[in-house]
Amino acid sequence: MRRSPRLFALTALSFFAISTVSATAQQCGGDFRQFLAGVKQEAVAKGLSPQAADATLAGAQIDRKVLSRDRAQGIFKMPFLDFSKRIISSYRMKNGTANMKKHAAVFARTEQQFGVPAAVITAFWALETDFGAVQGDFNTVNALATLSHDCRRPELFRPQLIAAIEMVQHGDLDPRRTTGAWAGEIGMVQMLPEDIIKYGQDADGDGHVRLKKSAPDAILTAGAFIQSLGWRRGEPWLQEVAAPQNLDWTETGLGKTKTGRAWAALGVAPRSGQIAGNLPASLVLPQGRKGPAFLAYPNFNVYLEWNQSFVYTTSAAYFATRLAGAPRYAQGSPDEGLSDAQMKQLQTKLAGMGYDVGKIDGILGARTRASVQDVQQKLGMPADAWPTPELLRRL
Numbered sequence: 519m520r521r522s523p524r525l526f527a528l529t530a531l532s533f534f535a536i537s538t539v540s541a542t543a544q545q546c547g548g549d550f551r552q553f554l555a556g557v558k559q560e561a562v563a564k565g566l567s568p569q570a571a572d573a574t575l576a577g578a579q580i581d582r583k584v585l586s587r588d589r590a591q592g593i594f595k596m597p598f599l600d601f602s603k604r605i606i607s608s609y610r611m612k613n614g615t616a617n618m619k620k621h622a623a624v625f626a627r628t629e630q631q632f633g634v635p636a637a638v639i640t641a642f643w644a645l646e647t648d649f650g651a652v653q654g655d656f657n658t659v660n661a662l663a664t665l666s667h668d669c670r671r672p673e674l675f676r677p678q679l680i681a682a683i684e685m686v687q688h689g690d691l692d693p694r695r696t697t698g699a700w701a702g703e704i705g706m707v708q709m710l711p712e713d714i715i716k717y718g719q720d721a722d723g724d725g726h727v728r729l730k731k732s733a734p735d736a737i738l739t740a741g742a743f744i745q746s747l748g749w750r751r752g753e754p755w756l757q758e759v760a761a762p763q764n765l766d767w768t769e770t771g772l773g774k775t776k777t778g779r780a781w782a783a784l785g786v787a788p789r790s791g792q793i794a795g796n797l798p799a800s801l802v803l804p805q806g807r808k809g810p811a812f813l814a815y816p817n818f819n820v821y822l823e824w825n826q827s828f829v830y831t832t833s834a835a836y837f838a839t840r841l842a843g844a845p846r847y848a849q850g851s852p853d854e855g856l857s858d859a860q861m862k863q864l865q866t867k868l869a870g871m872g873y874d875v876g877k878i879d880g881i882l883g884a885r886t887r888a889s890v891q892d893v894q895q896k897l898g899m900p901a902d903a904w905p906t907p908e909l910l911r912r913l
Contacts, residue, residue, distance in 0.1 A: 546672035550580060553667050557676070561683045570687035577694065578663040584656060585668060587700040594827045595880050597855050598804030602833040602847075606840065610644045614841050617649055617733075624721055624734045628741035633751030637841035639740045641834050642824070643707055650706040653730060654699040658682065658691065662702040662711075678702050681711035690714075690726065698730075705729025706736035709743065717742040747823040748816075753797065755817035756835040758789045758810060758847050761801060767902040768895055770801045771887065772814065772828075781813060788813075790844055804832050806904025809852035812836070828884060853906045861886075864905055867913050868893065 546553070558571040596604070618625060618636045625636035647653045662682055665675035682702075685691035691704075691711070698704040704714065706729055718727035719742055721734035729736045761770075762785035769776070776784075779795035786793070786801065793799075799813040812832070821831035836847065856864060858880040865875045865886055873889035882890075882905065891903035897912050 545676070546667055546669040550667055554578060554663065557663075557666070557679055557683075560676075561680050564680060566680070566683050566687055571683050574659055574683045574686045574691075574693045575663070577659075579660050580667065581656065581660045581664045581700075584661050584664045584700045588665065588668070588670070594829055595858055595861070595882075596829060597852075597882075598829050598832055599809065599849055599852070601829045602836060605645055605833055606837045610648070610837075611840065613649055614640045614644050617643070618841065621733055621737060624737045627721070628738050631738075632741035632745040632749070634741040634744045634749050635838075635842065637838045638744065638749075638755065639707070639737055640841055641838035642740060643736065645830075645834055645837065646703075646708040647706050650730075650733065650736070653697070653705065653708075654703070655697050656700045657694075658696045658698050658702055658704055658711075659693045661698070661700055665701065675702065678710050678712055681715055684715060685711055696730075706733065707740040707743075709739065713743055714739070717746060744820060744824075747820045749820050750817050753817050754794055754815050755821070756815070756832070756839055757791065757793065757813045758836075758839070758844065759793070759801070759813050760787050760789060760848070761785070761803075761807070761811045763807070765801075765807075767803075767807055767900050768891065770803055770807075771891060771903050772800050772802060772822075772884065773888075775800050778813065778815075786811075786813070789848065802832065803902050803904065804829065805850075805852035805855065806906075807900055807902040809850045809904070810847040826883075828882070828887070853904060853908075856905050856907065856910065860907065860910055861905070864890075864910050864913070867910075871913075 554575045558568065558575055561571045562568055618640050625639070628639065629635055643649055659682055662675055662679040666672050666679045682691055686693055696704065699708055703710055709729060714727060714729060717739055719735060719738035720727055721738035722732050727735050727739065729739060765784060775798040777795060778793040778797050778799050781799060781801060782793050782795065793813065794815060797815050799815050802812050802814050804810060818835055821835050825831050825834070840846070861880040861882065862878050865878045868875050868886070868889045869878065871893070873892070875886045875889050876883060887903040890905045890909065891901045893913070894909065895901040899909065899912070
């Protein structure tokens with residue numbers, strides 16, 4: 519799958535306020551060339567060379583396809599079962615296992631150095647670029663310049679454009695030929711310029727960090743980046759469980775935690791392995807109480823830093839458990855969900871009732887899930903945060 523852009527690392531990156539540009543410099547919008555002049559001014563003020571800024575920005579252009587992709591997040595509207603089946607193919611399972619064997623020495627080095635298991639990195643490697651086969655064909659500088667100029671999220675992308683200038687200055691990015699994802703990510707594990715500069719690792723010893731061509735560099739760099747997001751060495755991230763049907767469903771969902779031992783006392787049982795009794799965990803139900811159930815341990819939060827989409831993060835974390843040897847999930851028989859139009863209708867109704875569901879976009883995100891769970895409880899329905907046509911009718 520060529521993914522719809524990760525909302526991912528954008529939540530995890532360290533974004534800095536733009537404070538060195540003069541008060542008259544354009545931060546976004548307006549004449550594009552004047553905007554680029556402001557970017558150059560800021561880059562030079564940060565210590566980068568005018569020559570590198572010119573080399574990077576001279577041929578930059580607005581890419582309308584980037585703006586179109588930025589406004590289209592339809593794939594994240596798919597329910598977990600559909601999404602996970604789509605992205606976790608037999609091809610990816612087979613090639614993931616083969617790549618873990620092929621690069622076993624690098625993966626061992628990565629886990630020793632950063633504590634991140636091979637399966638976790640391999641799942642991201644597969645989902646982001648099919649092990650480097652599909653890295654994106656958007657010109658990286660044009661993508662970052664477009665999103666920096668666009669006034670939706672310039673504070674997120676402008677620092678990445680400055681970082682791209684730094685990469686050009688170091689000889690690590692060709693402004694005319696370097697391509698990647700529409701949101702400016704580069705390489706096999708799709709990382710943004712700031713992160714490449716900060717966390718890039720030369721695993722193959724050639725003196726460069728080549729995330730587009732060097733699998734060892736990509737693996738070790740991914741390990742460094744994932745560790746920076748808070749990965750806890752030696753701990754699980756997601757575990758499929760079976761939950762008793764008499765459970766208090768209001769206790770489920772991200773942000774509501776009990777120790778693994780407490781969940782076990784309530785009748786929550788692992789489908790494989792042992793529950794980590796001393797660790798805090800949330801019981802997550804991607805499609806409600808009748809679908810798959812998982813305990814999400816603290817390391818699952820790293821997935822939420824990588825990507826804000828609940829369906830993506832849960833699928834990626836589950837994929838990593840499969841690569842690590844876990845069985846296929848028991849999909850159960852979830853209640854019917856909502857269509858895109860129905861989900862927007864539900865979000866509109868919830869917003870009218872005073873709930874904060876974020877944007878009315880048809881995506882079952884964290885705020886919509888929390889709102890659904892609360893209103894289910896008030897209506898005397900099983901509060902499993904899975905919106906159904908029955909809930910919509912009740913409202």
